[in-house]
Amino acid sequence: MMDFFNDTVAGLFNYWIVFGLMMIGFYTVIAHDNLVKKLIGLNVFQTSVFILYISMGDIRGATAPILIDGQAIYAHPLPQVLILTAIVVGVSTTALGLALIVRIHEAYGAIEEDDVLAADFATQDAEDATEQARSAQARATEPHAPADADDGAEREESRPS
């Protein structure tokens, strides 16, 4: 029992944290309406992955991958390099997302996704209605009976009443 605890819970505690953060982030993105909160959730989610990478590069008892006298064991440097890149990506995403939120706020006056979507739906419904009306009108004004204008008919109209 203790072994199990040591191996699976305590021994892998950083992975549990990763897992927890991931779920928290994901939940935030899904559950929150506020676009800023969604973005924060996304950040948490990404951060969890950063920790995942850092954890895997870790070696018990090792130092940071810097040259220090007398220390032969150091953590795998590659994941850390990778995560530096990933952090850059994450920051860019956040910046872009925030910029978009600012513009959404300018355009809609709201940053709740529901409100923005509702506004979109209203526009969409209005557009759909317009389009349907236009289609209907086009259908109504179109020739139903063959006009045969393109056949160049020169009919002497003499249909019986």
Added chain:
Amino acid sequence: MSRPPVNTPRLLSERAARIPAAALLAVCLMLVGAEFAYEKHPYFGFDGFFGFYALVGFATVIVAVLLARLLRPMIGRHENHYGEADPGIAELDSEGPTDE
């Protein structure tokens, strides 16, 4: 533009139409009469009987027309049945203008 009255001569109902009808009857009789004048080459046997082709022609049309008359009430529908008729026709009731 002169538009003659709508009820102009109808075949068989007027005298003028009887001439072609009579001519047709005469031709038919002649053709039956011709049966005696030539040698038949029947494929099967039953097609060599006297007046076989005449009978088939006559009976076919009678039977088919009667069949068609039976069929019409079953499959005949208003012109706008599928909702695709020209406007104007759509408003007509199912008893549109007919011949008779």
Added chain:
Amino acid sequence: MSDWLGQAIASPALALFFAALLVAVTPRLLHGLWLVGVPAAALALLFALPEGMHGTVSMFGHELSTLRVDGLSRLWGAIFLLSAALTGLYGLNVKDRLQHVASLLYAGSAVGAVLAGDLVTLFLFWEGTAISSVFLIWARRTVRAHIVGVRYLIIQVISGLLLMVGTIIHQRATGSIAFNTLGLDSAGGWLIFLSFGIKAGFPLLHNWIQDAYPEATVYGTVVLSIFTTKLAIYALARGFAGTDLLIPIGAVMTIFPLIFALIENDLRRVLAYCLNNQLGFMVVAIGIGTPLALNGAAAHAVAHILYKGLLFMTMGAVLYRVGTVKASQLGGLYRSMPATTVFCIVGAMASSAVPLFSAFVSKSMIQGALGYEHMAVVWVVLLVAAGLGAIVPGIKVPFFAFFHRDRGYRVKEAPFNMQLAMGATALLCIAVGVFPGALYALLPYEATYNAYTLSHVINQLQLLAFAALAFVLLYAARLFPANVRGLNLDTDWAYRRALPALVERFRQSSVSLRARVMHVFSRNGSRAADWLASAFGLGGAMARTWTTGVMLLWVIVLLALYLVIYY
């Protein structure tokens, strides 16, 4: 590369495609040259080509033979090109470029299909006929024409897809894509058979003909009546000659459309039904499969294209001048359109197989072949059909359009070019009947036949005269079905009424399901409810933007799905 170019360019089909291009870009003044001249030149080219396989092209891993010239394909190619020239003349007065382009592409595709030496080429042109011909219907530019066009196109494309799938299966089974006798031994053969059957108007698969042809333009219907169905007959003759199943199928085809034609009001639709019935004769002949029968099928195809084209031309002229071809509204037109009347009567007589007219020399070959093979029942069926054919279209069409009761239309005679085209076609109908030797000389197989024996002529005249007598008596007794406005149900009911109704019912039930789901979820107050509920609507679910949350939910679902499956 260069040698296939040289050979493939010599294809009459390409000549017509090129003509279509010319029509599209040159001024209208020159259209006559392209519409009539190019098909005529292509006809000369066809006869200049030596027999054999030409135009080998390599295409996505298959060696295609785009040009097979032999007796069968040459005859079909010739009649297609001839009628392309005639219809070109008929349509000269049409100002609509689109129709000309479409008809030339259509004719070109049909000729290309006939000359195809392999199934892939056949399929390519087969699709070509479908796509190009639908524009002749849409070109009427009415709401109904558009709806009908879509229906027509879908059915045509289904035929194409069946051919494609059949070809793939056939190729996998036999390793060959050559278009020769296929037979019904394999799934591939059956699919191809079905594909041909749709275009040939087999019973229950026939309805697209009557649905679509009468809705096309004046010019379009004439063009349509020529190519698609006869191409299917060619394909059957090439791939399924001697297939017994074709005999009962064809026999049914000869009779039942005529019953519908008897009570149909739209005269172009009457002709479409009769077209279906004549296809039956050819299908029976192909089913017999003897040289005489196949020659009969080929000869009848030639004769049929000419007289049916002529009849559609005359009805087109009536529609063009009067504005309707509803029998219930027509009558007495012989005063205004005497020439058209004469042409219509010629077409009707040719169609009824009166001696000295074209169908007499071709239809009797089929009857004769049946007689020699001692197929008594089918023989009688075809005789009955021939007798009935004397009434519809033989009498019904000219009588109700031009004589009958004068409705007071005083219109101009058909335009000159139409008259010219009708006159030329009428002359050909008579020429084939009077000098059958020329036609017989072109027939693909070795079989001699003489239609003009005394007994045969008299028998035929008896049949027709008594059928006419029966009509006169029925008409006098007012038993002949009156021309009533309305439409008649056919198999199209299945997809115009039953299928939409079924869909509607499904939609309704899904809406109520949606309401129930909504109810359940709104009680639970779940956010996902809105999405789940709307997912059941047909249009609604897919059209709406989802919230990010719902989108991500799907990501989770999919990820979970993968993980569960993997573990």
Added chain:
Amino acid sequence: MITHFFNQMPALVVVVPMLAAPLVVLAHRQWAAWLIFVGACWAIFGMAFLLFVEAKIAGQVSYAVGGWAPPFGIQLVIDPFNALVLLLVTGVAALTSLYARASIAAEIVAERGYLVYALLLLCIAGLVGITITGDAFNLFVFLEISSLSSYALIAMGPKRRALLSAFQYLIMGTVGGTFLLIGIGLVFMMTGTLNMADLASRLPPVADTHTVQAALAFIVVGLSLKAALFPLHVWLPNAYTYAPSVVSAFISATATKVAVYAVFRFVFTVFGVDYAFGTLPLGEVLLVLSAIAMIAASLAAIFQTDVKRLLAWSSIAQMGYIVAGFALATPDGISAGLVHLLNHGLIKGALFMAVGALFWRLRGSSINDLAGMGRAMPVTSAAFVVGGLSLIGVPATAGFISKWVLLSALFEAHRYLLVAMLLLASLLSIIYVGRVIEALYFRARPDDVTEHAHGEAPLGMQLATWALIAANIAIGLHATPELGAAQRAAAGLMGGGT
């Protein structure tokens, strides 16, 4: 000098657009920005072509970035598979550059026009990078470069709805990217390498662990998001509909295609056919999803009133075709999927360009807006018709070739249900393409809009559209080279992956 240039070409294909982007920003002026854009696009197209030829001759071109030998350094690899994708991306980019000027001038505020060029260049650099990189993590970086630039591009659309579409795409794309990152991290954890070829040789011993299985799941789901594979497609219709025309045209033709490429690069090259399709039932899942995509998305397309949205839905259906081909995991299937990947890029690019040209004239892209434009803009309308026919799969067009090889492959694999689905979907495509064609040619122009709706689009737009159409027809008429290349690629994937 020349050989030196040739040696550096794999890197230059990525570096040129990436460096051109800041140049464009510095140049700032519309015409100068555009000239740089055109120059960069055509330069990389030329290089891509040379690389394609080189890869065909040599079988594979490898380049070690910075001189660090793989598996430690980043490796760029051009093999027959991605050479084709590279050609598609750079080719479409080159044509987009011709198209862009008039389109951007009409749809984007003049001061911001140069930014579109810069972003497009970054997007191109990202897509090219994804295509040719041989390093798993590097692929993630390029994916994010292309994604970030495309979020910004979509947000530049004229309507305000573009903003939310871009934001939603951002959330989805980032989640997708992060999933990919997780997946890569997991395989890295098990093998200690990021080089794809090296991964392929080191994975089999540890393949039975849950970690590797989870990695595959994360990578496939993450990239499927980018590829808009059903049911992860929901970001796509809005993104394509509200983006500027030139962006819709470019992204629709390339971005999802490259993502599909990346999925199958991982699946085939890294994990191996036997593992992904034999040990794990990835193929079954993908086939089911793609079958649903074909039908459901085609049905949705039928109900659309906006042509861009209609085309977007059709794209989702077509992604189903592509994935179905790959998921068969047979040589025929892979080459069919690859052929359709290329052809669909050409088709959709052409169609979106044609719609963009119509939009340029009409300021709208609803089907009603298009009524009667067949006469007003005959050249553009004709392009749409040919493109539409290709989309349906009419003979003598590229779409037909795709349909044919796909059906052949499905038959070979005895997937008859999928054959039926594919045929049904192609019937449905007739309906939605037919709706547009009907509006273009068989409906009259509404009376109220006649004043400004006449005359063709500018030459550059027409040229680009018709170049893609011409490619469609050329492939339709003479598909042997494309098929040959696809078969070589498929053979390479099947042989090299295991």
